[in-house]
Amino acid sequence: MNEKDAYRNLMYFQTAKSESEYCENTLHVQAISQQTKWRNQHAAILSRSISTLEQHFINDKGTSTKDLPAAIAAVWKKLEEVDKRELGDTRTYKTCIKFPESLKFYEAQLVK
Numbered sequence: 001m002n003e004k005d006a007y008r009n010l011m012y013f014q015t016a017k018s019e020s021e022y023c024e025n026t027l028h029v030q031a032i033s034q035q036t037k038w039r040n041q042h043a044a045i046l047s048r049s050i051s052t053l054e055q056h057f058i059n060d061k062g063t064s065t066k067d068l069p070a071a072i073a074a075v076w077k078k079l080e081e082v083d084k085r086e087l088g089d090t091r092t093y094k095t096c097i098k099f100p101e102s103l104k105f106y107e108a109q110l111v112k
Contacts, residue, residue: 003060005111006052007075012106013039013046014079015087022088023096031099038103045110 001009020035039046050072057063057071095102 001048001052001111003053003056006049006056007079009045009049009110010053010075011079011082012109013042013049014076014083016103016106018080018083018087019091019095019099019102022091023099027093027096029093029096029099031096034100034103038107042107042110045112 016035016038020031023029023031053072053075054068057068058065061071063071
């Protein structure tokens with residue numbers, strides 16, 4: 001896995017999180033528990049993706065190990081902003097009803 005794969009993986013994790021929160025908090029369609037279960041099932045991929053980015057930050061960007069948590073937090077913040085800007089307006093009740101299908105799609109896209 002390279003850093004582009006890692007960023008892409010984290011985008012799918014962020015999209016699933018944002019979508020589940022929208023469904024549950026806005027439309028009252030249960031989705032957060034499904035997203036949490038899905039995230040836990042793919043925890044190893046999430047962990048490898050974060051580790052890959054940490055190594056990228058250390059080796060290619062000169063980030064100190066002390067600054068890694070802040071760098072990863074900034075990645076999550078940026079991904080959340082991208083999700084909101086590019087996908088936020090596309091979410092609907094139909095999207096929420098099909099959330100389990102979305103999780104299957106995201107799973108198929110993850111780089112292992």
